[in-house]
Amino acid sequence: MCHITVENLKVSYRDHVVLKNVNLEIPHNNITVIIGPSGCGKTTLLKCLNRLLELQEDVKISGTVLMDGVSIYEPETDVTELRKKMGLLAQRPYPLPMSIYDNIAYGLRIHGIKKKKILDEIVERNLKAVGLWEEVKTRLKNPASSLSIGQQQRLCLARCLAVSPEVILCDEPTSSLDPFSAQKIEETLLELKKEYTIVLVTHNLRRARRLADYVGFIFLGEFIEYGKKTDIFENPTDERTRAYISGESYLDSGPADEHAPTAKRKDQHMNPDLIIERKKEKKVLEITGI
Amino acid sequence: MKWSHFEENVFKTLMVAATLVILGSLLAVICVVLFKGVRALSLSMITQTPKGGYYLGKEGGILNAIIGSLYLAFGATSCSLLLSLPIAFYLQKEYLNPRAANLVRLSLDVLWGVPSIIYGVFGFTIMLYLGLRASLLGGVVALTFLELPIMVRAVDEVLKMVPHQLKEASYSLGATRFETMFTVVSRQALPGMMSAVILAFGRGIGDAASILFTAGYSDHIPHSVFDPAASLPLAVFFQLGTPFPEVQERAYASAVILLVMVLLLTVSSRVLTKRVARYVVR
Numbered sequence: 001m002c003h004i005t006v007e008n009l010k011v012s013y014r015d016h017v018v019l020k021n022v023n024l025e026i027p028h029n030n031i032t033v034i035i036g037p038s039g040c041g042k043t044t045l046l047k048c049l050n051r052l053l054e055l056q057e058d059v060k061i062s063g064t065v066l067m068d069g070v071s072i073y074e075p076e077t078d079v080t081e082l083r084k085k086m087g088l089l090a091q092r093p094y095p096l097p098m099s100i101y102d103n104i105a106y107g108l109r110i111h112g113i114k115k116k117k118i119l120d121e122i123v124e125r126n127l128k129a130v131g132l133w134e135e136v137k138t139r140l141k142n143p144a145s146s147l148s149i150g151q152q153q154r155l156c157l158a159r160c161l162a163v164s165p166e167v168i169l170c171d172e173p174t175s176s177l178d179p180f181s182a183q184k185i186e187e188t189l190l191e192l193k194k195e196y197t198i199v200l201v202t203h204n205l206r207r208a209r210r211l212a213d214y215v216g217f218i219f220l221g222e223f224i225e226y227g228k229k230t231d232i233f234e235n236p237t238d239e240r241t242r243a244y245i246s247g248e249s250y251l252d253s254g255p256a257d258e259h260a261p262t263a264k265r266k267d268q269h270m271n272p273d274l275i276i277e278r279k280k281e282k283k284v285l286e287i288t289g290i
Numbered sequence: 291m292k293w294s295h296f297e298e299n300v301f302k303t304l305m306v307a308a309t310l311v312i313l314g315s316l317l318a319v320i321c322v323v324l325f326k327g328v329r330a331l332s333l334s335m336i337t338q339t340p341k342g343g344y345y346l347g348k349e350g351g352i353l354n355a356i357i358g359s360l361y362l363a364f365g366a367t368s369c370s371l372l373l374s375l376p377i378a379f380y381l382q383k384e385y386l387n388p389r390a391a392n393l394v395r396l397s398l399d400v401l402w403g404v405p406s407i408i409y410g411v412f413g414f415t416i417m418l419y420l421g422l423r424a425s426l427l428g429g430v431v432a433l434t435f436l437e438l439p440i441m442v443r444a445v446d447e448v449l450k451m452v453p454h455q456l457k458e459a460s461y462s463l464g465a466t467r468f469e470t471m472f473t474v475v476s477r478q479a480l481p482g483m484m485s486a487v488i489l490a491f492g493r494g495i496g497d498a499a500s501i502l503f504t505a506g507y508s509d510h511i512p513h514s515v516f517d518p519a520a521s522l523p524l525a526v527f528f529q530l531g532t533p534f535p536e537v538q539e540r541a542y543a544s545a546v547i548l549l550v551m552v553l554l555l556t557v558s559s560r561v562l563t564k565r566v567a568r569y570v571v572r
Contacts, residue, residue, distance in 0.1 A: 052458055057383070084464030094459045097478040097569045106473070107463035143569045156459070163463050 003028045003197045009063035022223040031198045033208040036218035042201040050086035087160035089173040093152035095144035103144045107163040126158040150181025170200040217241045327542025340509045347536040358519035363495035366433030378445035401439035407499035409435045414503035427515040429505025437490040448482030481567040488559045498523035522548040
């Protein structure tokens, strides 16, 4: 049985549909990568899975999300229990305003683990799992904000692992990091795949190719295609997927490189429809503010 | 010279000038008060209560006013802290819908602008109705009314600034709303909350009008909350109102004491704030 099943998920913000037709079957112990241009609804999808999205106002979510065959959008669902099972690694690391030690112990304490000895043991184990232990073992009482941003992201991953989730949701976890830190995170994720189901969102196709077992493509709020990595990358069925994958260097470049000469040159050769689509997409972004 | 450079220079000059004016006025206030009051400053000022004939220039001090002011300001600040924390947390979008919250914010802003004598008169009316006389309790209540809107709005603004992603980080670990708000959000906002408390305390300890009718004035240190209490702002006011130069000098000396107290408190709270700010995530 699949770990997470999504059927006909639709999300609207006020009267505006930001995500539709999402059908996904996420298997156990695999990395499923959701790709698509920025602002197309990837993060929205991720936040539907751990029910973080409903914290925002004016959001309407319909459809079914099943975890191990049980719907998570039932009135009797224990949301905190669900979120504990679905760890989240955010785009920018946000350590809690506490010491390095307390950052990891926080999750354990709220779930009732108070004994110092057990806490110590779990903190150490998870810091080791993300390769941070050697760097911080002498300064566990220091503020987490004193770490470098790459270390902070690994700390966030350790914090997420400490509450023993089943799934790790990653929202472009390496996009704000330097290449070296990014690589460390990626290596860790590949290692963690053995024990956890990982859903990763990215607009970076190279990263998707490196990490993915399964790939889903979202474009302008519409879930286009989903399948094995090789199927999507080598033989996409939808024209839009093909365009996105082949236009890699343009669509993937992000705002910083947008005016670079190479990008411009690519622009001229690009399918005019796609350019219009991109303009539309920008508008959607402005409207939704996401 | 290029226009943009000219523009840059003009605005920089304006900013520097405005800052200098403010710093200059602060310095001027301190200098004038010190200059006029330093001769009357003595140890007995802060160790003795007024003896007979103090207001005619005889011996004694204003210990009653120092203690009274501390009682009043600490009492009112504690009361408004107890009340304002729940209000400020409730105003966040996790609890109250933003439209209603903004209505509450608007009314608090109006209350912030209400002159303190109005709180004094209001408190006095209630006390008359209840048959109470001027007392420490009445003063604390009136000052609480004065400090509450300041503290709520300041804490509210600090809480609003806490990034949403930080709350999401806590929620995604399976934390409840309560755990998130009171462990993560409040820690992140702690330095700002301390500034809010100091802001309110400063307003409370320096206010004369709201306690004029409600706390009254006495030459003794209050022994219970039903005793009238003296206060430093009123000590300044009354002594300055006498026709005797040596008593007027003591008014300035009292002002010096009030200034030093506020200064000490602000500086020590700054030090403390810096210590807790170590953990804040930016």
